[in-house]
Amino acid sequence: MSVVIIGASGYIGSCLLEKAPLDSWGTASSGRTPGLIDFDLAHSDGFPWHRLFKDDVVVMTAAISSPDICAHEHARAWAVNVTGTSEFITNVIARGGRVIFFSSDAAYGEHSDIFDENTVSHPVGEYAVMKHEVEKRFQGNPSFKSIRLSYVFSKEDKFTQYLNGCASSGEEAELFHPFYRAIVHRDDVIDGALALATRWDEFPQQIINFGGPEVLSRIDFAQCLKNAALPNLRFIVKDPGPDFFNNRPRVIAMSSEVLPKLLARPSHTLAEAVKIEFLSK
Numbered sequence: 001m002s003v004v005i006i007g008a009s010g011y012i013g014s015c016l017l018e019k020a021p022l023d024s025w026g027t028a029s030s031g032r033t034p035g036l037i038d039f040d041l042a043h044s045d046g047f048p049w050h051r052l053f054k055d056d057v058v059v060m061t062a063a064i065s066s067p068d069i070c071a072h073e074h075a076r077a078w079a080v081n082v083t084g085t086s087e088f089i090t091n092v093i094a095r096g097g098r099v100i101f102f103s104s105d106a107a108y109g110e111h112s113d114i115f116d117e118n119t120v121s122h123p124v125g126e127y128a129v130m131k132h133e134v135e136k137r138f139q140g141n142p143s144f145k146s147i148r149l150s151y152v153f154s155k156e157d158k159f160t161q162y163l164n165g166c167a168s169s170g171e172e173a174e175l176f177h178p179f180y181r182a183i184v185h186r187d188d189v190i191d192g193a194l195a196l197a198t199r200w201d202e203f204p205q206q207i208i209n210f211g212g213p214e215v216l217s218r219i220d221f222a223q224c225l226k227n228a229a230l231p232n233l234r235f236i237v238k239d240p241g242p243d244f245f246n247n248r249p250r251v252i253a254m255s256s257e258v259l260p261k262l263l264a265r266p267s268h269t270l271a272e273a274v275k276i277e278f279l280s281k
Helices: 013-021 068-070 074-094 124-138 158-169 188-200 220-228 243-248 256-265 270-280
Strands: 004-007 025-028 055-060 099-106 112-117 144-149 173-176 209-210 235-239 253-254
Touching: 004 099, 013 025, 013 188, 055 074, 055 188, 068 074, 068 124, 074 124, 099 124, 112 220, 158 173, 158 220, 158 243, 173 220, 188 209, 188 256, 188 270, 209 220, 209 256, 220 235, 220 270
Parallel strands: 004 025, 004 055, 055 099, 099 144, 112 253, 144 209, 173 235
Antiparallel strands: none
């Protein structure tokens, strides 16, 4: 079995490829990337199908993921996120492969009470609608599993880079509130996804939540970073206005008992993850 990462130059895909088995390989759509195969999900006929074999696991991290782009450039985003992605998944499964599809916690919609994978989906925002549409198309197919991600933290995520930059420059960071997520460490996402690829039959669930053990606001997020790694960080709280939440739920209090089983340990709290990212690496 090989692991094939679609989107292997991205924030999650690049780390997946680094930790994947030696015979794994990946694709990228952002021009010629050394070691990766050029592939655009909008044109699945360009995939090197001769390299895919029965029982290979294809991990799909690639997508147009900006909620605002999905809303304002809907036709282009749908062509990639739904039409091209669905056609590609169909072809993978037809050749005996299996697919791990990276989805979003926003597929559940707004939930202020803790919930798990048994909760009915009410996607909020076009990005979430697109992810949910792909999930529906392959519902019940034993060769398809979907990971619903919460906000994925590392030293390299966009919000942490913003806070780090503000702490370094002395600029006061602006935090939108209310905005709550079950923030998950990128290491846990990588380890959990690879465990799912290699232990596929042990986990019959088709949808698996990947979130951390705490539901935190951006204020909690910033304060945790300030306490553990960025003592010079200063911030103010702002209301982002109603337009911001047209494509983003305010609160998604997601949980899962499956991710710790995949990891064979508890998932990291944000405080633990901050120490790993800033003090250990």
